[in-house]
Amino acid sequence: MLQTSIDGARAETHDRNRGPGSWAKAMEGLAVGCELGLPMRVGLTETPENTHEVPELGALLATMGIVGRDFAVRP
Numbered sequence: 391m392l393q394t395s396i397d398g399a400r401a402e403t404h405d406r407n408r409g410p411g412s413w414a415k416a417m418e419g420l421a422v423g424c425e426l427g428l429p430m431r432v433g434l435t436e437t438p439e440n441t442h443e444v445p446e447l448g449a450l451l452a453t454m455g456i457v458g459r460d461f462a463v464r465p
Contacts, residue, residue, distance in 0.1 A: 392423040393431040399446035403439065424454045433462045 394416050397404040404413035423430045
């Protein structure tokens, strides 16, 4: 299982908490996991700053097959 945390659907939102360039690296890692056929899970801690991006991130992750319980949104 490849598991990561993503704090927003956009780099600027995620990188604000995790550091410059970290969103791109996380997304690249998910792409590699997808190519390898690994089971993947993403967690997001929902905040007032990113709550509006939850559906957008869910849609983006769904394109990689990360759906349902594999996209965990924590308040």
